[in-house]
Amino acid sequence: MAEEKGRRSYLLSVLGCRCPRCREGKLFQYGVSANLKKNMTMNETCPLCGQATEIEVGFYYGTSYVSYVLTIALSVASLIAWWIIIGLSVNDNRFFYWLGFNAILLIVLQPWLMRLSRSVWISWFVRYDPQWKEHKPVDVSERINKDQGTNW
Ligand SMILES: [Zn+2]
Numbered sequence: 832m833a834e835e836k837g838r839r840s841y842l843l844s845v846l847g848c849r850c851p852r853c854r855e856g857k858l859f860q861y862g863v864s865a866n867l868k869k870n871m872t873m874n875e876t877c878p879l880c881g882q883a884t885e886i887e888v889g890f891y892y893g894t895s896y897v898s899y900v901l902t903i904a905l906s907v908a909s910l911i912a913w914w915i916i917i918g919l920s921v922n923d924n925r926f927f928y929w930l931g932f933n934a935i936l937l938i939v940l941q942p943w944l945m946r947l948s949r950s951v952w953i954s955w956f957v958r959y960d961p962q963w964k965e966h967k968p969v970d971v972s973e974r975i976n977k978d979q980g981t982n983w
Pocket residue numbers: 850851852853854855856877878879880881882
């Protein structure tokens with residue numbers, strides 16, 4: 832019963848950058864940071880259930896598509912918010928001020944967006960296992976080449 836209570840939903844697990852298999856362990860070693868190298872340092876395996884975070888060579892290449900979609904969605908949301916709060920008109924430069932605002936917003940959010948993209952991406956390939964304590968994670972050692980690690 833206590834275990835039932837502590838269970839994270841899919842959405843909270845992805846937003847919190849948690850391991851998709853146990854939804855508990857952290858994917859990243861450090862908190863969100865402006866130091867991009869530190870920001871993107873992942874645990875090699877989930878500290879709790881042992882799930883590998885890089886499940887094949889170049890696994891995270893696909894995150895660029897996720898990041899692209901997230902960026903477009905954020906831009907649309909910020910445009911709508913700008914339209915409602917400040918307004919848009921063809922008679923002045925408010926649209927261009929929004930462009931500047933949006934560019935700064937996206938740059939500031941970039942470290943978080945990069946992490947979120949990886950979290951979303953791995954959540955599509957690794958299944959949630961509520962009984963992760965009893966099962967072992969899938970062995971991916973033959974799909975991994977240590978020399979090519981983090982090589983994307
Ligand atoms: Zn885990």
